[in-house]
Amino acid sequence: MKSIQLSDVNLLIDEIATGRHRIIVDEPVQNRVSAALIGQHISEHPYFQGTVSATSAEVLISKDISSEQLYAELKKIKFKPNRKSKNYNLPIYFENGSDWHDVEEKLGLSREAIINKLIQSQITVASFGFLPGFVYLEGLPDDIHCKRKTTPAKHVAAGSFGLGGPYAGIYHIASPGGWNIIGNCPIQLFDSNTFECPIKVNDRFIIKSIMAEEYETLKARPVTIEKYQKK
Amino acid sequence: MSYLKIIKKGLYTSIQDAGRYGHALYGIPQSGAMDAYSARLANRLVKNPEEAALIECTFIPPTIEFFKNYIISLTGADMKWHIGDFAVPRFTSLYVRKGSILRGSSAASGVRAYIAIQGEIDVEPVLGSKSYYSGMAIGGYQGRLIAKGDQIKMKSKRSKWAFDYIADEERPNLMSEKLIPITRGPEWHFLNQESKTSFISGQWTISSQSDRMAATLLNHKPDLKVDLKMPSVPVFPGVIQTPPDGKPIVVLNDGQTTGGYPRAAIIPTNSLSIFNQIRPSESFRFFFVNS
Numbered sequence: 001m002k003s004i005q006l007s008d009v010n011l012l013i014d015e016i017a018t019g020r021h022r023i024i025v026d027e028p029v030q031n032r033v034s035a036a037l038i039g040q041h042i043s044e045h046p047y048f049q050g051t052v053s054a055t056s057a058e059v060l061i062s063k064d065i066s067s068e069q070l071y072a073e074l075k076k077i078k079f080k081p082n083r084k085s086k087n088y089n090l091p092i093y094f095e096n097g098s099d100w101h102d103v104e105e106k107l108g109l110s111r112e113a114i115i116n117k118l119i120q121s122q123i124t125v126a127s128f129g130f131l132p133g134f135v136y137l138e139g140l141p142d143d144i145h146c147k148r149k150t151t152p153a154k155h156v157a158a159g160s161f162g163l164g165g166p167y168a169g170i171y172h173i174a175s176p177g178g179w180n181i182i183g184n185c186p187i188q189l190f191d192s193n194t195f196e197c198p199i200k201v202n203d204r205f206i207i208k209s210i211m212a213e214e215y216e217t218l219k220a221r222p223v224t225i226e227k228y229q230k231k
Numbered sequence: 232m233s234y235l236k237i238i239k240k241g242l243y244t245s246i247q248d249a250g251r252y253g254h255a256l257y258g259i260p261q262s263g264a265m266d267a268y269s270a271r272l273a274n275r276l277v278k279n280p281e282e283a284a285l286i287e288c289t290f291i292p293p294t295i296e297f298f299k300n301y302i303i304s305l306t307g308a309d310m311k312w313h314i315g316d317f318a319v320p321r322f323t324s325l326y327v328r329k330g331s332i333l334r335g336s337s338a339a340s341g342v343r344a345y346i347a348i349q350g351e352i353d354v355e356p357v358l359g360s361k362s363y364y365s366g367m368a369i370g371g372y373q374g375r376l377i378a379k380g381d382q383i384k385m386k387s388k389r390s391k392w393a394f395d396y397i398a399d400e401e402r403p404n405l406m407s408e409k410l411i412p413i414t415r416g417p418e419w420h421f422l423n424q425e426s427k428t429s430f431i432s433g434q435w436t437i438s439s440q441s442d443r444m445a446a447t448l449l450n451h452k453p454d455l456k457v458d459l460k461m462p463s464v465p466v467f468p469g470v471i472q473t474p475p476d477g478k479p480i481v482v483l484n485d486g487q488t489t490g491g492y493p494r495a496a497i498i499p500t501n502s503l504s505i506f507n508q509i510r511p512s513e514s515f516r517f518f519f520v521n522s
Contacts, residue, residue: 016414016416016417016494016497017414017467017469017497017499017500018499018500019500020467022417022464022465039256040256043256049253050252050253050254051253052255052256053255053256053465053467053488053489054256054465055462055463055464055465055489056462056463057461057462057463057464058462058464058465059465060255060465060467062255062467127463127489128256128257128258129255129256129257129258129465129487129488129489130258130463130487130488130489130490131258131366131487131488132257132258132259132260132366132367133257133258134258134489136463148491150474150475150476151474151476152474164463164491165462165463165491166462167463172258173366173367175366176444178474178491190257195254195257195259195358197257
């Protein structure tokens with residue numbers, strides 16, 4: 001693994017398979033420069049367009065170039081870790097979560113207590129990926145970090161809101177999945193036609209616990225997250 | 232009008248090309264032909280670009296009627312193909328006459344077969360690819376699998392017939408003992424010594440639950456022991472994840488782009504074609520290569 005200094009961020013890079021370079025941010029935790037943010041910056045650079053995937057922990061560059069070429073191109077990028085973040089309300093319907101029983105048992109907390117902790121938390125967008133439109137959210141208090149299932153469920157419904165380790169997450173599409181599902185988000189975070197996403201890493205969410213009526217209305221006619229804010 | 236008509240749909244028949252690249256950041260998988268090598272050979276035989284869209288068949292092939300004279304090719308799994316009453320070989324170019332019917336029977340070796348037709352399959356690319364991806368119901372024939380009665384239109388120029396074939400040594404050998412090369416993944420050390428040994432020395436099979444997203448691996452030995460505490464990290468086709476239930480999961484073409492399980496090992500991209508032709512009844516071993 002080699003190291004590269006960019007602005008005031010130190011990156012560790014190694015090629016884990018041919019043409020697959022992973023990047024880890026080598027930074028004290030308190031600085032909070034996530035790999036996802038670095039990944040978003042890199043992906044906006046024309047040379048790296050379409051080659052990046054990222055989580056909070058790691059960036060992956062999929063491009064058939066040597067490590068040397070990668071360093072040379074990365075050095076050209078100006079990192080701006082303090083991008084302005086936006087605030088959004090995020091509606092969640094907590095009544096139809098299929099895994100509430102397991103979650104209450106795993107965390108030793110009641111459903112009400114868990115929901116309260118969620119709506120009082122400063123939730124931020126950690127990263128994307130895993131599945132089309134999947135969003136990882138961070139900022140959960142430690143006592144509601146909930147271990148993923150040991151065997152993934154065969155079917156998780158579109159819009160499902162779940163807990164997985166330190167994250168909460170939203171499934172944009174129905175799929176198999178290993179997260180503990182405790183609710184459903186009835187709005188669109190990700191445009192199904194253009195596949196564009198208005199939200200960015202480090203944007204902030206306030207979770208709103210919504211009632212059945214609002215949920216049914218939104219589910220029947222989903223709106224984008226930007227439209228929902230204007231309501 | 233130039234088209235082919237689906238008489239029988241087969242098991243999981245879809246249109247695939249070389250893949251949908253560039254959207255992993257938002258979780259969109261690459262998709263594309265599972266045996267990319269056989270797909271390239273099929274396209275080469277009909278003088279199409281190597282990355283052109285073709286028909287991928289899984290275990291049970293479709294029955295197809297041709298409504299024009301076409302030049303086609305058949306590669307990948309051995310589906311005992313027939314045109315009309317005549318058995319036809321794989322790995323050669325074939326001239327099929329208008330009104331001919333192509334049919335086969337369930338794969339005698341391998342899993343996935345490819346049917347390439349000279350010209351261009353006339354379906355809308357989505358995000359730069361014609362590959363069908365079930366997760367978002369995009370690509371392929373109207374965002375779905377091929378079904379009975381579908382009329383697949385072709386954009387073709389005047390056909391250029393020139394007999395071509397793939398030499399024996401270039402054809403993938405689907406019958407031989409399966410040895411799948413791997414490299415160490417970033418979390419290989421998450422396996423304890425016993426699990427490392429069983430990973431390498433063990434006979435593995437692929438669960439029949441496997442699909443285009445992922446293959447679950449089974450071993451007759453006790454399940455792997457892994458330390459699970461790790462954050463979500465990027466993954467890609469070929470990455471072997473080891474969840475705590477001890478049954479490794481190989482990420483495949485329609486698979487997720489990030490995952491929270493240790494990436495114990497990686498199958499190199501150019502070896503996925505062989506891996507994706509292994510049948511659930513066949514066993515195989517892994518061996519380490521240098522990346």
